[in-house]
Amino acid sequence: METNFLLPGGPSAPNPALRGAPPAGARGSRMTGSAPSGAMGGLAVVAAVAGATICRAAAVKKKGVKVVHGKEIPWNLFSPKAPYQGKVVANDVHPQTLTEPTGDANWETTHVTFDHGGKVPYIEGQSIGVIAPGPDKKGEQPAKIRLYSIASSAVGDDQSSKTVSLCVKRVVELDGKFSNRAKGEDKPDKAGTAFPENEVYRGVCSNHICDMSVGDDVLITGPTGAEMLLPTDPEANIIMLATGTGIAPMRSYLRLLFHDKAGAASDGSRKFKGLAWLFMGVPYSKSLLYDDEHQVYKKEFPDQFKYDYAVSREDKNAAGQKMYIQTKMAEYAEELWELMQDDKTHVYMCGLKGMESGMAECFGPIAEKNGIVWTEFAKAMKKAWPCHAVPHGDFYAMRLQHLI
Ligand SMILES: Cc1cc2nc3c(=O)[nH]c(=O)nc-3n(C[C@H](O)[C@H](O)[C@H](O)COP(=O)(O)OP(=O)(O)OC[C@H]3O[C@@H](n4cnc5c(N)ncnc54)[C@H](O)[C@@H]3O)c2cc1C
């Protein structure tokens, strides 16, 4: 029997109809009124992402709700025209800045938390949009929305169901194709980094977020995204492949699986009974996002949580190759392959597109040994989850699942 422990509607969920369901009257309350100019372009971003989602039975039945695999999930409660105005709860350099300076201009990734007063419910694996004041690339004010994968579980970091957290990398480019600060114009950001000697391009929304202070207002849209939802089976195995900020949805899952009260059974054990295996790829050990949390899960749940990471600019494999996530996975190819033969295994990927071909390099030979063509196997897994692969430029969010 399938137990609904992860998605809305489980016996212990606060609202049996929809965990994280939009509270009555959420729509329209505390909205910011008139549409910011330029926000329609943001709508196009949402539409493009939703358009890439091929969902069976995914018709929107009620406003603010989408049905995915027979379950209702919160959906676009707040649009770019009428965003929710939340407040920043935490965004300091320490401990919320997750990374330390590495020498690269774009060294900083922050963990930021917004209060949404319970008005922007979401579930693990979804994204929200943020509208920065701008000016945007073409001078638009406010800027078009940018999407961010939610890094907190549905109950939020404080488990009040009133906050949402993001893992945001500050985009800073020096002497590149684009600049929005001429030489001498760049001022120290909140982390104290400045490049007065260079032509600098500072990403519009990521810098807005990284420079936020507690108490600041923030304009939020969404939630959206059905590609990366967790399965309902508590005995599922969850393999997670993340590079850089691609860790955001994985952090959301891990909070539910191993941290939150919402994921605890009445006997004190976890509702989740399967195996969660995280492979994380970052450039430097100083950029190992959420490593402290992962170490705790590893210590507390040694039989259920496995954690491996590849530090690309510090480590090499035995053959002297750069240590990428797929290089690390290749060390466990047999074990992973066996796990992937299990119908209960789901693979989540979020991060640089190169990971997908990396997977093929890793599993191609072992698949061949077993008389299987990896690309066919991966294609079948993708098909089994109809809301599959969502490429965003060089980035990729994907869930692979067995055909059942
Ligand atoms: C579903 C989804 C989830 C995401 N999740 C996350 C997340 O969890 N964490 C995260 O950090 N990011 C995430 N992103 C990326 C995020 O949406 C933003 O793209 C990112 O923060 C950069 O936005 P920005 O406004 O700071 O940069 P922008 O100002 O949008 O700049 C981005 C790039 O545009 C280039 N550029 C500048 N001017 C021009 C021009 N005139 N023409 C063309 N290009 C130009 C710049 O060189 C720069 O590289 C996600 C994206 C999607 C779609």
Ligand SMILES: NC(=O)c1ccc[n+]([C@@H]2O[C@H](COP(=O)([O-])OP(=O)(O)OC[C@H]3O[C@@H](n4cnc5c(N)ncnc54)[C@H](OP(=O)(O)O)[C@@H]3O)[C@@H](O)[C@H]2O)c1
């Ligand atoms: N999270 C999301 O959903 C999302 C979505 C869209 C865009 N973004 C944006 O994407 C940008 C990415 O930065 P980041 O901080 O997330 O990443 P990051 O910190 O640069 O980490 C990426 C890691 O992946 C490695 N890598 C490079 N090519 C690879 C390949 N072919 N296969 C496997 N690994 C590879 C990199 O190694 P080397 O660099 O050493 O080669 C690095 O170690 C951010 O600006 C973010 O805004 C994020």
